Amino acid sequence: MRYDLDWDERFDALDPLPPLDPLPDAEPDQPPRRRWLRKRYIAAGVLLLFMLTIAWLAITAPLSRSLQPIAAPSITLLASDGTPIARKGAIFAQPVKMSELPKHVPQAFIAIEDRSFRTHIGISIRGIGRAAWRNLVGGGVSQGGSTLTQQLAKNAFLNDRRTFGRKAQELLIAFWLEAWLTKDEILERYLSNVYFGDNVYGLRAAARHYFSRDPSELTMGQAAMLAGLVKAPSRLAPTKNLSGARQRGRLVLQAMADAGFISEATARSQPVVRLKVQRERSMPTGTYFADWVMPKARDQAGAVYERQEIQTTLDTRLQKIAIAATGRGAIKGAQIALVAMRPDGRVVAMVGGRNYKDSPFNRATQARRQPGSTFKLFVYLAALRSGMTPDSFVEDRPVTIDGWSPTNNDGRYRGRITLRQAFALSSNVAAARLADQVGRKAVIQAARDLGITSPLADHPSLALGTSGTTLLELTSAFAAVAGNNLPVRAYGLPKEPQGFIASLWNRPKRLSGRDREMLLDLLSGVVERGTGRAARLSVESFGKTGTTQNARDAIFVGFAGDLVVGVWVGRDDNKPIPGLAGGGAPARVWRDFMSRAIPGAAIKVPAPVDPEPVVIDENSMAGTADLGPVQLGISVDEDGLSVSAEPSDDEPLPPPPESRALPPELEPVGPEDER
DSSP states (O other): OOOOOOHHHHHHHSOOOOOOOOOTTOOOOOOHHHHHHHHHHHHHHHHHHHHHHHHHHHHHSOGGGGGSOSSOBOEEEEOTTSOEEEEESBBOOOOOOGGGSOTHHHHHHHHHHOTTTTTSSSOOHHHHHHHHHHHHHHTSOOOOOOOHHHHHHHHHHOOSOOOHHHHHHHHHHHHHHHHHSOHHHHHHHHHHHOBOSTTBBSHHHHHHHHHSSOGGGOOHHHHHHHHHHTTSHHHHOTTTOHHHHHHHHHHHHHHHHHTTSSOHHHHHHOOOOOOOOOOOOOOOSOOHHHHHHHHHHHHHHOSOSSOEEEEOSOOHHHHHHHHHHHHHTOOTTOEEEEEEEOTTSBEEEEEOSSOTTTOOOOTTTTOOBOOGGGGHHHHHHHHHHTTOOTTOEEEESOOOBTTBOOOOTTSOOOEEEEHHHHHHHTOHHHHHHHHHHHOHHHHHHHHHHTTOOSOOOOSGGGGGTOSOBOHHHHHHHHHHHHHTOBSOOOBSSOOOOOOHHHHHHTOOBOOOHHHHHHHHHHHHHHHHHSTTGGGOOSSOEEEEEEEOGGGOEEEEEEEETTEEEEEEEEOTTOOOOTTOOTTTHHHHHHHHHHHHHSTTOSOOOOOOOOOOOOOOBTTTTEEEEEOSSEEEEEEEETTEEEEEEEEOSSOOOOOOGGGSOOOGGGOOOOGGGOO
16 A cells, blocks of 8 residues: 655644643642732731740740849848848849939940940841851850840840750840830840849949949949959959959950940049948848748748848747757757747747758758647547546546557556546546547547647547647647637738738637636646646746657647747657657756746745854753744754754745645656656
8 A cells, every 4th residue: 555645744644642641740820819818828827926926925024024133132031129130032222224324334234245235136146146256266155145135035034044945035035125125224124133243133232232332323443343243243253353353344444445435545544443342231041930931021022122121020039048948958869949939829939950050951840740648638628628627537547449559658557537637647548538539530620720730640549649740830739728819820920910801701719718727727737747847937837748659759838928839859860769758858948948038937946045053052952043944943852962943934935846745646757757
């Protein structure tokens, strides 16, 4: 077959090839409207991200924070008579105002810290580049490129961690500050917060501390020295490194000349800067009472720059007596704590240990130890509420309650005795029987009513004080009985006056006249006839001894006059102390304190007198001698020499405590026998 078609005709006669499929990643042309919508979504996302960033800054970095101290301000605690007792925190003063500063003061800081401060927008590209180059050449981080605005952002809002996230926050906050504050406002905030060494923050406090003058009175040389401290305040503080601070100040003066703020001649002509340090009055920087009251004192002071003086309830006279008494009554290897308060809970003296420097742990407020037999106060209150009286009888015989068998420490059981006798002798089995009879819930309720807030285990041994409390809490419970206002909450700062509605709402409860009178009867019996005889005073006194198992803790809590005092002795490691008992060392320390704190409370001991010579009648061979309270009679007859003693005509002195007659059923027990 022949084809007469030419090549073009032959090509056209072939079947046309199908069109090629578009490449997979190729996009078809989009209409203009769709492209416009896509750009709007991107812009909206960027705007939303920006708004979220602004909201984050508003929450985490409010501008008001740049006006607050960046460290705890100095708080001076005063005793009730105005005597300073402790100082805590950094030294601050009120923020500075640019209008009251000589122009060379801000110029010194700008020249050495941020020469382009007036022109940049929060960051300095030139400063960052210069710092990066010098750090690269130096082989380490020796310079930073932060502006004054960035430094304010870091000081007021951030921390010192060198992380990318923290640096990003710093940049964002710097832009924020530049957008909302003027340059002078930024500089005011910076100067009011920056650290100058010696625990001093802010230009006003630094000027007073180092030169005893206000910032408005700073000379050019003084301003240059302060500006130079910012680089390394701890190392360059002039009180520790005066030559280094002076050298750095000269460098700042040269920087001021280089920046055109002053001439070279002015920089060279500045005299040597001399210090006039404003010394703080020396006082304790940490005491047990100050540590206890300081958190509330800081809350009361609020976020302020100026140092605060806050009056407390501490009585300097009573505090000295407490320190002396605990020092005299300390036992080798043991710690000791004492709390003294008024019946309304006003703490007037506190000792939390033998030596604050060696151990600042406050055993009066922080240590939760078993109260021992002092807890029987609540057992007997529950018994009185149930209708019993001090003359009611209870069995002092072995008993088993829910599988638990308490024992009296001395192993003696007196049979059927009164509540008065059982309380005075601190009978363990009697207390356990009473708690079981009236119900442990009633005992717990009595403890709660008197202010005990610590957890109390509903166990038969609860009656013997096996649930831990603090000495402060326990003493407050006895204060509730002393003042008949319950519960009593211990406080170290004067109470703020309450409004009429609040006073009605917070009206204290009271013990019934019957219950309180009977409790006082029981508590006085402990001191007069029972385990607390070592605490006896010449004035009416009330108290209760307590000793925990194996003599690990010994406590005496009582009140006399207008003072309620608790004393604890024990070891921090909870090891036993042989012979330790609440009626021993704690009772003696309590008496020592009270004898000096309450006028006329000490038991008077007659002064020794020189006896008059004995005059013998030659006829009767008899005579007398006046020995003060006693008339001594001597006679000689056929039976020999005889001596007699009769009270003098003057009022006889009371017998010494150990010789007072006791009923047979209340035979004396040593303090070591009480638990």
